[in-house]
Amino acid sequence: MIVIKIGGGEGIDPRRTAEEIAALWREGQRFVIVHGGSHVTNELSEQLGHPAQFITSPSGHTSRRTDPQTLDIFMMAYCGVVNNRFVEALQAAGVNAVGLSGVDGGLLRGKRKAAIRAVENGRTRVIRDDYTGTVEEVNASLLATLLDQGYLPVVTPPALSYEGEAINVDGDRAAACIAVALKAEQLIFLSNVPGLLRDVTDPESLISDIARHRLEEFDSFAEGRMKKKLLGAQEALDGGVGRVVIGDARGEEAIHGALNGKGTVIG
Numbered sequence: 001m002i003v004i005k006i007g008g009g010e011g012i013d014p015r016r017t018a019e020e021i022a023a024l025w026r027e028g029q030r031f032v033i034v035h036g037g038s039h040v041t042n043e044l045s046e047q048l049g050h051p052a053q054f055i056t057s058p059s060g061h062t063s064r065r066t067d068p069q070t071l072d073i074f075m076m077a078y079c080g081v082v083n084n085r086f087v088e089a090l091q092a093a094g095v096n097a098v099g100l101s102g103v104d105g106g107l108l109r110g111k112r113k114a115a116i117r118a119v120e121n122g123r124t125r126v127i128r129d130d131y132t133g134t135v136e137e138v139n140a141s142l143l144a145t146l147l148d149q150g151y152l153p154v155v156t157p158p159a160l161s162y163e164g165e166a167i168n169v170d171g172d173r174a175a176a177c178i179a180v181a182l183k184a185e186q187l188i189f190l191s192n193v194p195g196l197l198r199d200v201t202d203p204e205s206l207i208s209d210i211a212r213h214r215l216e217e218f219d220s221f222a223e224g225r226m227k228k229k230l231l232g233a234q235e236a237l238d239g240g241v242g243r244v245v246i247g248d249a250r251g252e253e254a255i256h257g258a259l260n261g262k263g264t265v266i267g
């Protein structure tokens with residue numbers, strides 16, 4: 001079992017991987033796909049006159065401000081556009097893909113944050129109408145049922161809170177949670193960079209191998225969203241996943257490349 005997370009950053013079109021996924025699927029490889037949708041969400045937010053806002057927590061983490069209107073736009077982008085279009089491309093490539101958000105069948109469940117703290121101009125503000133949280137539980141039997149029946153699950157945030165609300169969750173950590181729940185051998189993160197870079201501005205500065213017990217030492221190279229990927233990698237490895245690869249979604253044969261160790265291999 002392999003879990004493949006395809007990012008939603010600028011420059012990535014998950015549909016470009018559809019033919020490659022179809023070939024792997026025909027070979028009999030079992031896997032689950034997870035994807036993001038941040039860039040489409042940003043664009044749609046702009047078009048709908050409710051531009052994206054990002055907040056910084058006191059610990060320095062950046063996240064999307066998800067008020068109720070943003071949550072609607074988030075669902076339009078992740079489920080309505082990216083997930084449906086991706087499933088469409090997979091169907092066209094001959095794979096019987098099924099799109100699911102974490103809400104469907106209670107696939108991804110977690111805690112909604114009661115209140116979040118945002119630092120603005122040196123002052124901390126408490127926000128209570130934010131719909132974000134973290135995935136803690138995966139309905140693995142739903143995924144197993146689909147796979148057993150020959151369907152390829154294509155999973156997207158949002159997740160479901162324990163109170164039954166849709167919540168914006170980090171896709172990388174959700175993918176890690178799914179990989180642990182399915183006892184996957186590998187977790188592949190495909191993004192818009194070649195892997196973890198020593199210098200984010202230099203694509204040649206790839207860190208190609210990291211021993212699992214040394215992952216923390218590399219955290220200082222990661223900025224912003226890359227920190228979440230390393231956290232997801234750590235959670236997956238701690239949960240028993242054999243190896244994690246952070247690779248590039250943009251080139252040809254992106255998935256084969258990552259499976260063959262192109263990118264940052266952590267294991």
Ligand code: ADP
Nearest residue numbers: 007008009191192193196197221222223225226
């Ligand atoms: P995706 O949506 O594709 O999962 P993210 O946007 O979450 O991807 O994370 C990838 C981004 O992380 C890159 O576009 C890059 O700007 C940023 N990043 C920060 N630090 C690093 C680093 N050391 N190496 C590579 N990318 C980094």
